[in-house]
Amino acid sequence: MSLVVVGSFGLDTVETPFGRREEVLGGSAIYFSLASSLFTQVKLAGNVGQDFPESAWTALKQRGADLSGIQVFKDQPTFRWSGRYQGDMNEAETLKTELNVLAEPPTVPDDYRGADFVFLANMGPDTQLEMLQQLDGGMVYADTMNLWIDIQRDNLIRLLQKLDGLVLNDSEARQLTGESNLIKAGDALLRMGPGVVIVKKGEHGAFLFERGFHFALPAYPTTKVTDPTGAGDSFAGGFLGALAETGNSTPDNLRRAMAYGTVAASLTVEQFSTAGLEGATRADLDHRYQQLRDFVRFEA
Amino acid sequence: MSLVVVGSFGLDTVETPFGRREEVLGGSAIYFSLASSLFTQVKLAGNVGQDFPESAWTALKQRGADLSGIQVFKDQPTFRWSGRYQGDMNEAETLKTELNVLAEPPTVPDDYRGADFVFLANMGPDTQLEMLQQLDGGMVYADTMNLWIDIQRDNLIRLLQKLDGLVLNDSEARQLTGESNLIKAGDALLRMGPGVVIVKKGEHGAFLFERGFHFALPAYPTTKVTDPTGAGDSFAGGFLGALAETGNSTPDNLRRAMAYGTVAASLTVEQFSTAGLEGATRADLDHRYQQLRDFVRFEA
Numbered sequence: 001m002s003l004v005v006v007g008s009f010g011l012d013t014v015e016t017p018f019g020r021r022e023e024v025l026g027g028s029a030i031y032f033s034l035a036s037s038l039f040t041q042v043k044l045a046g047n048v049g050q051d052f053p054e055s056a057w058t059a060l061k062q063r064g065a066d067l068s069g070i071q072v073f074k075d076q077p078t079f080r081w082s083g084r085y086q087g088d089m090n091e092a093e094t095l096k097t098e099l100n101v102l103a104e105p106p107t108v109p110d111d112y113r114g115a116d117f118v119f120l121a122n123m124g125p126d127t128q129l130e131m132l133q134q135l136d137g138g139m140v141y142a143d144t145m146n147l148w149i150d151i152q153r154d155n156l157i158r159l160l161q162k163l164d165g166l167v168l169n170d171s172e173a174r175q176l177t178g179e180s181n182l183i184k185a186g187d188a189l190l191r192m193g194p195g196v197v198i199v200k201k202g203e204h205g206a207f208l209f210e211r212g213f214h215f216a217l218p219a220y221p222t223t224k225v226t227d228p229t230g231a232g233d234s235f236a237g238g239f240l241g242a243l244a245e246t247g248n249s250t251p252d253n254l255r256r257a258m259a260y261g262t263v264a265a266s267l268t269v270e271q272f273s274t275a276g277l278e279g280a281t282r283a284d285l286d287h288r289y290q291q292l293r294d295f296v297r298f299e300a
Numbered sequence: 301m302s303l304v305v306v307g308s309f310g311l312d313t314v315e316t317p318f319g320r321r322e323e324v325l326g327g328s329a330i331y332f333s334l335a336s337s338l339f340t341q342v343k344l345a346g347n348v349g350q351d352f353p354e355s356a357w358t359a360l361k362q363r364g365a366d367l368s369g370i371q372v373f374k375d376q377p378t379f380r381w382s383g384r385y386q387g388d389m390n391e392a393e394t395l396k397t398e399l400n401v402l403a404e405p406p407t408v409p410d411d412y413r414g415a416d417f418v419f420l421a422n423m424g425p426d427t428q429l430e431m432l433q434q435l436d437g438g439m440v441y442a443d444t445m446n447l448w449i450d451i452q453r454d455n456l457i458r459l460l461q462k463l464d465g466l467v468l469n470d471s472e473a474r475q476l477t478g479e480s481n482l483i484k485a486g487d488a489l490l491r492m493g494p495g496v497v498i499v500k501k502g503e504h505g506a507f508l509f510e511r512g513f514h515f516a517l518p519a520y521p522t523t524k525v526t527d528p529t530g531a532g533d534s535f536a537g538g539f540l541g542a543l544a545e546t547g548n549s550t551p552d553n554l555r556r557a558m559a560y561g562t563v564a565a566s567l568t569v570e571q572f573s574t575a576g577l578e579g580a581t582r583a584d585l586d587h588r589y590q591q592l593r594d595f596v597r598f599e600a
Contacts, residue, residue, distance in 0.1 A: 088480055180388055182503070183521045203482070204504040205518070216518035216595055218505070221483045255598050295516055296598055298555050 003244040004112045005032045006045040006131050007121025008102055009052060009070070012273065013082035016089060018226045024273035025056050026081060028121035028143065031230035034277035035237025035264040037063035038285055039245040043115065045069030045108045047101035049078040059278045069109050076101045089228050090202050108134040117141070117244045119236060124148060125155035132162055139249070141165035141240060143232070149175050160193035167198045167236050182207065196254065198239070200232050208258055213251050217258050220266035220292050227272045231265040234277060238264025238285070263288035303544040304412045305332045306345040306431050307421025308402055309352060309370070312573065313382035316389060318526045324573035325356050326381060328421035328443065331530035334577035335537025335564040337363035338585055339545040343415065345369030345408045347401035349378040359578045369409045376401045389528050390502050408434040417441070417544045419536060424448060425455035432462055439549070441465035441540060443532070449475050460493035467498045467536045482507060486514070496554065498539070500532050508558055513551050517558050520566035520592050527572045531565040534577060538564025538585070563588035
């Protein structure tokens with residue numbers, strides 16, 4: 001089934017206890033696309049500058065992605081982010097953000113309209129609402145972040161009422177609902193609109209909430225966390241890729257999608273930037289999927 | 301099968317965002333016993349003062365516990381702890397500790413020797429080593445804490461070599477091994493001696509490590525966390541109670557025991573002090589066990 005992602009493509013400078021990388025591939029939509037393209041055809045939309053490297057598209061082209069929604073701006077450079085991870089690496093400290101081409105909202109090609117699945121990666125809720133109008137499509141999932149909860153809360157609340165699914169991290173879930181208990185926060189988010197809420201907890205895994213159905217999964221037990229950047233978007237890409245592959249959202253398929261999201265994220269964190277996902281095959285994902293299944297298998 | 305616990309019985313003064321309780325029942329061994337006595341006969345050993353309330357034993361007597369290893373000291377008051385939980389309540393801030401009767405090591409009755417299962421609750425590793433000699437019994441599990449990792453590291457390392465199982469929390473696992481990655485920390489702890497290592501992660505659940513077998517379980521999804529005191533000891537009590545009930549430690553039984561530990565902890569955190577476990581029946585545990593199983597059930 002068709003899957004559209006709208007979001008950022010960028011150049012990141014990242015420092016972790018394991019090293020530093022300058023101007024490497026980044027942005028929410030690149031991680032999402034590299035993960036979801038292992039499951040289904042992905043249609044990308046977003047803005048880049050002329051300084052965005054052509055090599056960024058190699059793996060995506062090989063996986064059949066549709067790049068017709070990528071707009072190359074001549075007068076503006078690509079989005080840039082630089083950040084640092086320390087200690088347990090659970091949270092990035094942002095050192096610098098240069099929006100550049102992201103100052104303009106993306107334009108979505110007409111033939112992206114009516115897609116079966118849509119992911120609105122982290123952008124201002126005002127832009128996400130505008131994208132919704134341009135896309136007019138099937139099951140829509142979105143991500144958000146603490147900044148928008150602070151400065152665009154009203155738009156975010158309006159967006160939530162139109163979403164089929166929300167993907168956010170635990171601190172954002174707490175911030176948005178005012179509930180410190182994550183189970184209560186998940187239920188509160190369901191009451192705000194989306195039929196499915198996924199709360200990502202980094203190394204502690206993720207919860208999925210649907211009315212009358214809750215599901216918990218730990219993170220894939222990797223012993224190598226090199227760079228957590230993009231883990232959440234890789235999770236969303238694996239999740240929606242797996243959903244789009246089967247085309248329906250039964251509890252069993254939601255569980256399966258959660259597991260694929262989890263293993264996609266594990267590939268990302270093991271290497272800097274997008275190297276983990278670029279080098280991965282579907283067989284790699286399936287292998288880790290089975291390992292994760294064994295890790296949580298609960299007979300009795 | 302027989303199960304012995306040696307540990308502390310105390311009077312706690314606790315403050316959480318949900319209220320304050322003074323001189324309520326506490327101590328590692330009381331939580332452990334109240335949980336494990338729902339599965340099997342438990343034999344208790346530890347020191348109390350004459351000020352320890354007789355009513356503390358009511359539920360345990362009803363559940364057939366053997367109290368012959370409880371020593372009542374005439375010249376010393378009961379152990380007292382006071383602490384406070386704030387914010388996400390994941391960690392207690394200790395305000396005061398009065399060891400009192402705990403200055404003396406417990407004495408274990410002769411007929412406790414050779415028990416099938418033993419739990420050495422959190423005490424100095426020197427005392428735990430001495431208890432091991434007095435007990436000379438079957439499968440021995442122990443808990444520890446950051447203080448002993450700091451000031452009795454050598455004794456703790458010696459103890460680990462004699463243990464069948466170690467139960468500790470995530471920050472202790474990191475501190476003891478120097479590994480920030482919990483999977484690596486678990487494997488490192490296995491190399492230090494115990495055949496089974498359980499890493500408790502509070503609201504994020506628990507990991508079990510055995511050579512060649514890893515298992516992860518989230519916390520029971522309670523929406524009511526009133527007082528986390530004793531959650532870890534309740535977990536250990538549910539875990540070892542369930543193991544002692546079946547008498548063997550196959551992977552399936554270890555998974556089952558992890559789940560019972562998890563639900564026992566959930567009953568504890570929902571009320572102050574030991575109220576949750578005192579009011580619980582085996583049917584309550586079984587009901588939550590099934591709910592937890594549904595929460596993590598992963599078909600595909």
